[in-house]
Amino acid sequence: MRIIELGASVTASNDADARALRMRMRESGVLLINLMSAAGSGKTTLLSRLIRDLKELRVGVMEADIASSVDAERIEALGARAVQVHTGGMCHMDAGMTAAAVEALGTERLDLLFLENVGNLICPAEYDTGAGKSIMLLSVPEGDDKPLKYPLMFRESDAVIITKTDTAGYFDFDQERCRERIRRLNPRAEIFPVSAKTGEGMEALERWLREALREWRGAEAARPAKGEDADA
Amino acid sequence: MHEMGIVLHLAKTLDETAAQEKLTRIGSVTLSVGEVSGIMTDLFEDCWNYFRGRHPLLKDAVLKIETAPAVTFCGSCERTYPTVQYGRECPYCHSGETWLLTGNECIIKEIEAEGGEEQEE
Numbered sequence: 001m002r003i004i005e006l007g008a009s010v011t012a013s014n015d016a017d018a019r020a021l022r023m024r025m026r027e028s029g030v031l032l033i034n035l036m037s038a039a040g041s042g043k044t045t046l047l048s049r050l051i052r053d054l055k056e057l058r059v060g061v062m063e064a065d066i067a068s069s070v071d072a073e074r075i076e077a078l079g080a081r082a083v084q085v086h087t088g089g090m091c092h093m094d095a096g097m098t099a100a101a102v103e104a105l106g107t108e109r110l111d112l113l114f115l116e117n118v119g120n121l122i123c124p125a126e127y128d129t130g131a132g133k134s135i136m137l138l139s140v141p142e143g144d145d146k147p148l149k150y151p152l153m154f155r156e157s158d159a160v161i162i163t164k165t166d167t168a169g170y171f172d173f174d175q176e177r178c179r180e181r182i183r184r185l186n187p188r189a190e191i192f193p194v195s196a197k198t199g200e201g202m203e204a205l206e207r208w209l210r211e212a213l214r215e216w217r218g219a220e221a222a223r224p225a226k227g228e229d230a231d232a
Numbered sequence: 233m234h235e236m237g238i239v240l241h242l243a244k245t246l247d248e249t250a251a252q253e254k255l256t257r258i259g260s261v262t263l264s265v266g267e268v269s270g271i272m273t274d275l276f277e278d279c280w281n282y283f284r285g286r287h288p289l290l291k292d293a294v295l296k297i298e299t300a301p302a303v304t305f306c307g308s309c310e311r312t313y314p315t316v317q318y319g320r321e322c323p324y325c326h327s328g329e330t331w332l333l334t335g336n337e338c339i340i341k342e343i344e345a346e347g348g349e350e351q352e353e
Contacts, residue, residue, distance in 0.1 A: 001259050002348075006249065006340045010263065013244040090237050122270065123234050148320075152336075184328065 014127055017095035021102065021130030028107040030060075031216040032098075032115060033209075034129045036153060037137035038146075039119030042163040042196060044071045046137065047114060049196040051080045053206055057111040057213070062101040064093045064118050071116065081105060092123035095130045111213060121146065125153035132216050139164040140171050144178035151185050158212075159190040161205060166195040235276045238338065239283050243290065245340065250289055256347030258293040266335040267302040267316050293343075302335020 009015065025032045037043055044063075051059050060081040063071040072084035083105040087093060093101075098115055107113065115131060117124040136157040138146050141164060147154045154160060160182050162175065179191055190208060194201035246258060265271050277295055284290040302315035308327035315335055317323075322330055 001344045001346055003342050003344050004249070004253065004255075005342045008245060008249075008340050010238055010242045010245065010338045010340055012340075013248055014241055091234055092237065094237070094241070123237070126270075 011094075011127065014094050014096070017099060018128035018130040021095055021099045022132065024099075025102075025107070025113075025130070025132060026216070029217050030107045030110045030113050031133065031213045032102070032113045032129075032131045033212075034093075034115045034117055034124075034131035034134040035137070036117045036121075036124045036134065036157070037119060037139075038121050038142060041119070041137045041139040041142060043116050043119070043137055044074055046161065046163060046194070046196045047075060047116065048078055049199070049202060050206065050209070051075070051078045053202060054112070054209065057210075058109055060105055060107075060110045060113040062098070062105060062113070062115045064097075064101070064116060066090075066118065081110070087118060091118055091120050092127050093117050093129055094127045098129045098131075112209065121150040121153050125150075125156045133158045133212055135159045135161060137161045137163050138178070140167050140173045143171070144173050144175070144181070147178065147181035147185055154182055154185045154189065157186065157189055159192060159205075159208065160186075162191065162193040164195060164197075165193045165200060166198050234270075235272060236279045236283075238271065238276065239279045242280075242340065243283065243287060246343065247289065249343070250345070250347075253345070254348035255289070255345040257345065258290055259344040259346065260294040260296055261290075261343050262296040262298065262341040264298050264300045264337065264339045264341050266300045266337045268332070268335045269338050271338055273297050273299075298341070300334060300337065300339075303333045304330050305333050306330045 035043055047061055061075045062083050062085055064085045064087055066087055066089060069084040072082040075082040083101055085101045087097065093115060115129060134157050136153050138160060175193060182189055182191060192201060192205040194205055265273060280295045284293055303312050304315040305312050306322035306325065306327055307329040309322060309325040311324050313323050315332060320330055321328055
């Protein structure tokens with residue numbers, strides 16, 4: 001027996017898979033977006049609205065769930081390309097599963113590819129999926145205290161979308177207090193209050209998505225691998 | 233289940249190490265688990281013991297878990313304090329401008345293994 005000192009994170013293999021997938025996505029020019037939230041916060045409804053609004057963009061969706069394919073069917077009915085991924089009981093998507101789903105769907109003729117992660121505010125934040133951007137949803141009925149309870153997801157997200165703002169009259173959701181709590185965890189995060197139902201606030205979010213895609217492709221032309229091959 | 237997912241990732245990382253170092257058997261794995269990593273260590277051990285019986289490389293691998301203390305830094309008074317006891321609010325100046333320094337990690341510290349290039353005594 002000999003002792004080998006590793007000092008590696010338990011998820012080191014996932015981090016390597018994530019880097020490889022991110023490089024592949026850069027080469028293909030498709031922006032992969034990891035969409036995270038609790039169950040029932042309106043991920044599929046938001047995506048349906050985005051697919052209708054972002055007409056000039058070709059959108060693909062990977063629906064990760066423990067079981068069923070109701071979400072993928074809803075998305076396909078709108079004319080977007082969708083694939084249902086079953087995580088086999090697992091509470092999150094990792095980079096290996098995401099890469100397999102990307103393979104199944106294909107990246108040709110796509111601009112934006114959404115990964116609708118498993119509905120859960122904890123585990124999905126702990127695994128790098130290989131996405132170019134991570135976005136989380138917090139719906140008004142869930143309450144403005146969620147940044148206090150699930151700090152990691154707020155810290156890991158590039159944007160936080162506050163959904164179901166049309167229900168604000170029925171709940172004690174203090175948007176200013178929520179913004180302050182999010183900023184405290186993650187000063188870089190963009191915050192978009194929206195109602196996918198009425199369309200309120202959608203424009204700002206859609207502008208941000210278009211800009212993110214432009215940047216992703218610009219970065220691809222200027223720096224093919226963004227230094228990610230250095231430590232691979 | 234979260235802990236089972238971590239076990240699968242751990243096994244994959246160990247498989248890769250074993251392939252690189254030409255290891256044939258792993259006798260023990262020492263993890264350093266942060267106090268606020270969210271990993272339930274007794275459940276994690278159950279998952280490990282279930283999994284290793286089905287994975288020849290890890291069949292005899294004993295899991296050793298060391299707990300790493302969680303420490304928070306206060307941006308206002310620039311002092312550090314134990315996270316588990318005081319949470320997000322600094323016990324000295326009561327500021328909420330605090331950041332976790334350590335305690336969220338799950339690191340494979342070392343493994344005991346057979347095979348590959350055994351070191352000369």
